[in-house]
Amino acid sequence: MLRIGDLQLRTNLLLAPIAGYCDLAFRTICREWGGVGLACTDLLSPQGLLRGTATSLDLARTNDFDKPVGMQLYGSDPDIMAQGAHWAVEHGASVVDINMGCPVDKVTKKDGGSKLLTDLPRAAKIVERVSRELERLGPSPTTGSPVPLTAKIRLCWHTADFLEGRACSPGLACMLADAGVKAVTVHGRTTEDKFAGTVRLEGIARVVESVAGRIPVIGNGDVRSPHDAERMLRLTGCSGVMIGRGALATPWIFRDVWWHLGHVGLAPTDGPPTPRPAPPDEAHVLACLRRFFDLMREYRDDRYAVFQINRRVSWFARSLQRELPNGKLESIKPFKEAVRTAGTPSQVYDALDRFAAGELRGGVDSPDPAGAL
Ligand SMILES: Cc1cc2nc3c(=O)[nH]c(=O)nc-3n(C[C@H](O)[C@H](O)[C@H](O)COP(=O)(O)O)c2cc1C
Numbered sequence: 295m296l297r298i299g300d301l302q303l304r305t306n307l308l309l310a311p312i313a314g315y316c317d318l319a320f321r322t323i324c325r326e327w328g329g330v331g332l333a334c335t336d337l338l339s340p341q342g343l344l345r346g347t348a349t350s351l352d353l354a355r356t357n358d359f360d361k362p363v364g365m366q367l368y369g370s371d372p373d374i375m376a377q378g379a380h381w382a383v384e385h386g387a388s389v390v391d392i393n394m395g396c397p398v399d400k401v402t403k404k405d406g407g408s409k410l411l412t413d414l415p416r417a418a419k420i421v422e423r424v425s426r427e428l429e430r431l432g433p434s435p436t437t438g439s440p441v442p443l444t445a446k447i448r449l450c451w452h453t454a455d456f457l458e459g460r461a462c463s464p465g466l467a468c469m470l471a472d473a474g475v476k477a478v479t480v481h482g483r484t485t486e487d488k489f490a491g492t493v494r495l496e497g498i499a500r501v502v503e504s505v506a507g508r509i510p511v512i513g514n515g516d517v518r519s520p521h522d523a524e525r526m527l528r529l530t531g532c533s534g535v536m537i538g539r540g541a542l543a544t545p546w547i548f549r550d551v552w553w554h555l556g557h558v559g560l561a562p563t564d565g566p567p568t569p570r571p572a573p574p575d576e577a578h579v580l581a582c583l584r585r586f587f588d589l590m591r592e593y594r595d596d597r598y599a600v601f602q603i604n605r606r607v608s609w610f611a612r613s614l615q616r617e618l619p620n621g622k623l624e625s626i627k628p629f630k631e632a633v634r635t636a637g638t639p640s641q642v643y644d645a646l647d648r649f650a651a652g653e654l655r656g657g658v659d660s661p662d663p664a665g666a667l
Pocket of ligand 1: 540
């Protein structure tokens with residue numbers, strides 16, 4: 295079972311940070327379906343946290359149910375990162391994670407995210423400094439040990455380096471372990487890949503081989519089904535699997551993966567075999583969507599909740615489409631349009647109620663923007 299430092303996780307499945315998506319409301323619904331061992335906040339600016347800007351505080355919001363939770367920091371200044379880590383621990387982080395994988399210009403131009411893959415001494419310095427701060431803060435009440443530090447990396451910056459066997463990630467993971475990280479997550483793409491192509495499992499396997507069991511390696515990339523997770527574990531030898539985009543459409547994926555891993559002997563099971571969890575029916579998916587919306591209103595505000603549900607309904611809608619007697623999928627375009635264009639909570643609830651009553655179906659489906667991420 296996956297252990298990060300002295301933090302024992304209930305499963306070896308992690309919800310990935312996805313900026314703009316994996317907020318407290320979303321983490322909560324994933325956890326409610328079950329199977330989540332650790333969930334992470336989206337990337338946080340330590341300066342924003344220290345200044346107490348509303349956006350940073352909203353992004354870092356957590357509660358007792360949202361545990362264990364990783365708080366992910368990005369940046370390049372070791373002292374500021376250490377102060378950010380201090381803040382994170384004081385505000386409920388079970389794990390502090392350093393972002394070394396973000397390919398977005400806004401982050402890399404300031405030498406953070408995956409730019410650190412090109413400046414390994416700086417990456418190590420950040421980890422040493424943050425690690426020292428976490429030690430200085432002393433034991434956490436949950437584990438009796440300092441809050442563990444992790445890092446999320448990519449294979450390397452340039453794809454040619456990877457293809458020619460010069461990826462920095464195998465050496466970097468060892469260097470980070472020496473400097474104090476207790477686990478490393480590897481997204482199996484290069485920075486140049488961004489999110490294109492398919493995940494390079496052999497790159498993750500090289501990192502696993504290189505750290506040789508000193509710290510757990512968590513594999514990440516393109517896991518959208520229980521079989522993908524099994525493949526990731528078997529082909530890379532990694533200790534845990536982090537899932538991002540797969541959870542946006544099916545927040546119950548962790549439950550399903552965990553059952554599957556138990557079934558194929560890759561996860562411990564209690565007692566006699568249990569039946570495969572049934573896929574949620576329409577009523578369950580609608581209830582999940584409604585709960586997500588309610589939680590966003592509770593944790594943030596109506597404006598945020600309406601904005602998010604407008605842009606995210608298509609992800610959930612994929613699971614709401616029923617198969618017609620002719621084998622085709624029923625179009626639910628009117629429902630998606632109604633939620634996408636809703637401007638108030640009551641318009642959202644009205645669309646959900648009408649759909650539950652059998653309305654807002656039919657018509658021709660247009661290409662789904664949910665494929666965009
Ligand atoms: C829109 C978007 C935002 C992301 N934001 C973050 C982030 O804040 N921090 C991070 O470490 N990774 C971030 N990622 C990368 C994901 O955590 C993950 O590594 C990537 O999506 C691959 O995993 P998946 O195929 O399971 O989604 C982001 C990815 C996307 C598509």
